[in-house]
Amino acid sequence: MTKLLQLTIDGTALGVGYALVALGFVVIYRATGVINFSQGGFVLLGAYLTYNFHVTWGLNFWVSVALAVVIGALVGVLIEALILRRMVGQPVFAVIILTIGLLFVMEQSVSSIWGFDNLNMSDPWGIGTSRLGDFLFGHKQVAAMVVSALMLTAFFAYFKYSVMGVSMRAVALDQEAALAQGISARKVFAVSWAIAGAVAAMAGMLQGAGPASVELGISFVALRAFPAMILGGLDSPGGAVVGGIVIGVVQNFTAGYQPEIAPWLGNNFHLVMPYVVMVIILMVKPYGLFGTPEVHRA
Amino acid sequence: MRTRGAAPDLVTDYAQDLRLVPNGWTAAGLLLLAAIFVTGPNLFSGFWVVVLGYAGVATIGAVGLNLLTGFTGQVSLGHAFFLGIGAYAAVQFGMNWGLPLFLWLPLCGVMGAIAGAVIGPFALRLRGQYLVIVTLGLVFLGEHVFKEWRSLTGGGTGTAVRPPLTLGPLDFSGMELFGTAYNRQQMLFWLIWAVAAIGILGAKNIVRTRPGRAMQAVRDRDLAAEVIGISLTRYKVGAFAISSAYGAVAGALYGALQGFVSPTEWNLFLAIQYVAMIIIGGMGTVFGAVLGALMLTALPRLIEDVSRRVDMPFVSGDKGGPEGFVTIFSVQRAMFGALIVGFLLFEPRGLAAIWLRFKAYLKTWPFSY
Numbered sequence: 001m002t003k004l005l006q007l008t009i010d011g012t013a014l015g016v017g018y019a020l021v022a023l024g025f026v027v028i029y030r031a032t033g034v035i036n037f038s039q040g041g042f043v044l045l046g047a048y049l050t051y052n053f054h055v056t057w058g059l060n061f062w063v064s065v066a067l068a069v070v071i072g073a074l075v076g077v078l079i080e081a082l083i084l085r086r087m088v089g090q091p092v093f094a095v096i097i098l099t100i101g102l103l104f105v106m107e108q109s110v111s112s113i114w115g116f117d118n119l120n121m122s123d124p125w126g127i128g129t130s131r132l133g134d135f136l137f138g139h140k141q142v143a144a145m146v147v148s149a150l151m152l153t154a155f156f157a158y159f160k161y162s163v164m165g166v167s168m169r170a171v172a173l174d175q176e177a178a179l180a181q182g183i184s185a186r187k188v189f190a191v192s193w194a195i196a197g198a199v200a201a202m203a204g205m206l207q208g209a210g211p212a213s214v215e216l217g218i219s220f221v222a223l224r225a226f227p228a229m230i231l232g233g234l235d236s237p238g239g240a241v242v243g244g245i246v247i248g249v250v251q252n253f254t255a256g257y258q259p260e261i262a263p264w265l266g267n268n269f270h271l272v273m274p275y276v277v278m279v280i281i282l283m284v285k286p287y288g289l290f291g292t293p294e295v296h297r298a
Numbered sequence: 299m300r301t302r303g304a305a306p307d308l309v310t311d312y313a314q315d316l317r318l319v320p321n322g323w324t325a326a327g328l329l330l331l332a333a334i335f336v337t338g339p340n341l342f343s344g345f346w347v348v349v350l351g352y353a354g355v356a357t358i359g360a361v362g363l364n365l366l367t368g369f370t371g372q373v374s375l376g377h378a379f380f381l382g383i384g385a386y387a388a389v390q391f392g393m394n395w396g397l398p399l400f401l402w403l404p405l406c407g408v409m410g411a412i413a414g415a416v417i418g419p420f421a422l423r424l425r426g427q428y429l430v431i432v433t434l435g436l437v438f439l440g441e442h443v444f445k446e447w448r449s450l451t452g453g454g455t456g457t458a459v460r461p462p463l464t465l466g467p468l469d470f471s472g473m474e475l476f477g478t479a480y481n482r483q484q485m486l487f488w489l490i491w492a493v494a495a496i497g498i499l500g501a502k503n504i505v506r507t508r509p510g511r512a513m514q515a516v517r518d519r520d521l522a523a524e525v526i527g528i529s530l531t532r533y534k535v536g537a538f539a540i541s542s543a544y545g546a547v548a549g550a551l552y553g554a555l556q557g558f559v560s561p562t563e564w565n566l567f568l569a570i571q572y573v574a575m576i577i578i579g580g581m582g583t584v585f586g587a588v589l590g591a592l593m594l595t596a597l598p599r600l601i602e603d604v605s606r607r608v609d610m611p612f613v614s615g616d617k618g619g620p621e622g623f624v625t626i627f628s629v630q631r632a633m634f635g636a637l638i639v640g641f642l643l644f645e646p647r648g649l650a651a652i653w654l655r656f657k658a659y660l661k662t663w664p665f666s667y
Binding site: 087096098 | 367427439446566
């Protein structure tokens, strides 16, 4: 039982990271109708910028994080304005592949600037742990949960109550009707990319912190956030959070139990488990748990 | 300059439009290609024969993917998985069972088709971007299975791929022809491009007959296609099966050419490369897939080749030595990404469209505008 709860705690900490990235996917999907594969690039950028400000330039850690998040958001806005806006009206598939191309350019830009070595973030949490009863909490995990919870709360409050948040929902619902109401779709696109860039930068910082290190491999979190996003439904922000946590917990359970229960599934099966869950869910519910089914008329 | 009345190149009926060899120019072009094919191993240096061999493999795979994505509109990021299936089918049928070339190569295609037919039904249930992500998941699941199926794939260390390569009097693992000795790579150049030619012809014939028109109808509006009596099950699953068969044959030849494969090769990057080939080449044209495959296979090697001769500023690992902050690998990857972005922004219809425009320019010269 202790193991089960411990795995749940660790899994949730892992899952909130997925949730942040998945939220970025969902925000852009709602605004523009495409999955943004370059999200992994933003994750990298956030981690390396935080490292750069904090370690190389010696700024305060939280100031560095804030700067990284702001720059992540700005890069998002820039990419939207310079590149993605030209793709309006093109087939969805073309836009998706374009974001894959962007991902490659971003990854190589990051590795050209900061190199291929693993870097130490020297964040305030380090490898410290605390014990509470039978359970072990990594300080990084606690930080991940707290920071993500704050970030997600801020997002949902903004999404629900601010004028811009309402505009975003209106554009997602019916772009033309929203335009007719005087909502600027351009502004909504820009804000969506800014939010995606910001949450991805935050997710990147959390990935590179603690016992982990800042390395190019952290962009993989975006690939594992796909199942989280699909699980929740492509256009549901709440679904992204639920999906992220479910995927994190399931992945951790698999890591904890599969070697004993089903060793024939092989080593590191937990790394592909999110995809197995995703496929099973999609077979039952083709639009994810909370996604809006598309209506098709000839 | 035309002297014989109305321009004879204008297409005036459908039968003409569907002809494989519409005019003398195409015939001359095909003859030229045939000549390059026959003399290839003598014409190109050893390095470029190998590169062209890989380009041939990529051509087969890209033509297959284009049937699925370009003609049927089903986006797949899972092509790498089917290539892997082909390579391991070659290990099983060719090496473990010792079947001859004319049996194991088609069998690889059959295995690919079966795998595709199993995955195909997902395309019936899922739409658009959900399907993209599922095929992406397929690549990760496939990589895992390939890594763990150690008896067949050799696990993390990989496995040799040395299936028998004799066909009648021809031995593609190296033989003497007309007094000249040809090595394995040179012989495989002929084998691969011969298979590629068959594949291209097959694809051409699929897309200009009823199944091809049905596939394009599904791509353009699947509901409308269904209403006029096209079975979505049949054509979506069929397109997956055919495209995977092409992919598997490409994978088998890739393994044979490389002589060795490891499970990590069938990754997302490979799958994206194939998608990039059909985008850069031109979606929905067989010719475009060929162009894209040639370009994306040759370009990195060309960069490598140039880097060995020229000292580029900021680039390490080139002729100038290790200084510089960008590796040649980074340049290749970034170039690859930039190519995708550039083509999608400025020429979404790919190299094939550029070629068509160039042809139109020549045809109407000197009255081009």
